[in-house]
Amino acid sequence: MIELFSQINGAVSSFFQINTYLQGVIIMMCINIIAVLGMSVLTGFTRLFSFGNAGFMSIGAYTAAILTVQFKVNFIFAIIAGALFAGFIAYLLGSITLKLKGDYFLITCLGFGECVRVLFNYMKGTTGGSAGYPGIPPYSTMLFCVICTVLAFFIAWRFIHSKYGRNLTSIRENEMAAEAVGINAFRFKRMSFTFSAIYAGWAGALYAGYLMYIVPNSFNLAKSCELITTTVIGGLGSLTGSVFGAIIVTVLPEAFRALANYRMLLYGLAVILIIMFRPSGLYGYKEFSLKRFIKGIINLPQNAKLFWERITGKNKIKANKGDNGND
Helix, strand or coil, rough: CCHHHHHHHHHHHHHHHCCCCHHHHHHHHHHHHHHHHHHHHHHHHHCCCCHHHHHHHHHHHHHHHHHHHCCCCCCCHHHHHHHHHHHHHHHHHHHHHHHCCCCHHHHHHHHHHHHHHHHHHCCCCCCCHHHHHHHCCCCCCHHHHHEEEEEEHHHHHHHCCHHHHHHHHCCCCCCCCHHCCCCCCCHHHHHHHHHHHHEEEEHHHHHHHCCCCCCCCHHHHHHHHHHHHHHHHCCCCCCCHHHHHHHHHHHHCCCHHHHHHHHHHHHHHHHHHHHHHCCCCCCCCCCHHHHCCCCCCHHHHHHHHHHHHHHHCCHHHHHHHHHEEEE
């Protein structure tokens, strides 16, 4: 089956003249989108922050890798098994930790992610330890990853727009009021946490199939921070915003690659500017609309003028003059 997908992917790439480098960027973009979609359901629709999703990515990656390499399991079933196993671990962890309030849950998830990374480092007989796990078959082709991304977005969209998603939104807005009308807040929080982990495991399995070699340090705290940052940039409570956020976070470092030493500096500045001037993210609590997008293009000169006045402080000067005139 890997050969079949590779042949189809080669034909599509040749037809659209997509080189190997661009295919790699598209694959990483798809992997990030899937992981961020799960993070968006957890953070954007339930207002739970987790620094442990990189740990779930590693669980999905190693599970799929071990099943395909050692047990010769079909890679599609290996990916499903990796995602479900990550979800199962999240269900157990959530049953224990989701009763914690505020920063305590966040810190617990952070500790879990680091524990998983250290555990995989010491399991040399199974995971290869710090030396890594090689020999993973290249099943994460561009076409396969795009199909997985479309499927992941469709499932997340249907979930959020179902009664379960509406219950998550009500918990985000007012947990006490949601419980007063009969919504089991703990149950639905655990559901969103498990859903997020399944998507993280799914993304991790695809990541393993793309690199064909994984090490525990690839799933460190920085990876969890990147997922949260991407979710905030795209906009909390927005699935399409999460997609655009993942695209931006994937493409910007590649766009700045020619600047070598200054690439990550410019990437960081771009992230800061987005957070400063769009605190709610690109599509905070709203979804992408073609009509709104066209209207934004038409009003682009006026918005650019307001943006410049905000930077230079001219709008404040005008406001002060208006106040003095009224006096």
